[in-house]
Amino acid sequence: MSARRLKLSILLAGLALNAVIVLAWTQLWITVVLDDGQVLDVAGDVAAPAVSTLALSGLVLVGALAIAGPVFRVVLGVLQSLLGATITLSGAIALLAPAAASSAVVTAATGVAGAETVGALVATATLTAWAWVATAGGVLLVALGVATVATARRWPDSSRKYSALRTEPVESGDPVQDWDTLSSGDDPTDSPSASR
Numbered sequence: 588m589s590a591r592r593l594k595l596s597i598l599l600a601g602l603a604l605n606a607v608i609v610l611a612w613t614q615l616w617i618t619v620v621l622d623d624g625q626v627l628d629v630a631g632d633v634a635a636p637a638v639s640t641l642a643l644s645g646l647v648l649v650g651a652l653a654i655a656g657p658v659f660r661v662v663l664g665v666l667q668s669l670l671g672a673t674i675t676l677s678g679a680i681a682l683l684a685p686a687a688a689s690s691a692v693v694t695a696a697t698g699v700a701g702a703e704t705v706g707a708l709v710a711t712a713t714l715t716a717w718a719w720v721a722t723a724g725g726v727l728l729v730a731l732g733v734a735t736v737a738t739a740r741r742w743p744d745s746s747r748k749y750s751a752l753r754t755e756p757v758e759s760g761d762p763v764q765d766w767d768t769l770s771s772g773d774d775p776t777d778s779p780s781a782s783r
Contacts, residue, residue, distance in 0.1 A: 594742040598653055600731055601667065604724050605645035608674060611721035612638045616681060619689045620711045627692050631721060634688040635677040638721055645670050645728060657740050664735030671728025678722030685712035 588596070612631035619627040631638060645667065652663045681688040686709040693705045768774075 601649040608642040614717040660739035668732030674725030
C-alpha cells in the first residue's frame, strides 16, 4: 500500500469510527422494565454521557492528524488510543451494569433516588446493539491509534501551506552596497524592471 493511500485509509477510518460512535450515542442503549411493569428507554446520552465528547474530540483529532508532522502524528496516535480506551471503558461500564447506567431515567420516572433503591425497582434491563457498537468502536479506535503510531513515519508530508517554518535561504545582497544605493536615492528592493 502506498504511503498516501495508507494515510488516507487511517484518516477515513478515524472519521468513520468516531461518526459511528456519535451516532450510537444518540440511540437507544437499554430498555428497562420496572417492578410495576413500566417500560423506560435509556439512550446513550444517559447510559454513557462522556462518549459523545470523546468521539467529537476524536473527530477533531483526525483533522489535526491530517496536517501534523511525523512527531505530532505519533503523539496524536497515542492520544487517539487513549480516547478509544476511554470510550471502551464508558461503554463497558454500561454493558456490565445496565441497571446502574439507567438510574437517572428511573429516578426521573419514579422520584426514587439512590443506587440500591433504584436497583431494587428494576425488574429487567435489556441492552440493545447500539451499546455494543459504541464499545466496539472504542476498541477499534485503540487499534487505529496503534496503527497510526506504527506507520506515522511512512506518511507523506503535509502541504507546505500548513508549515509555520520556512527553510528556504533568504537571498541577501551586500549590506554596505544596499546602504550606499539607498543613500543615493535608489531603493535596493526594487527590481530593475520596476524602476523603468
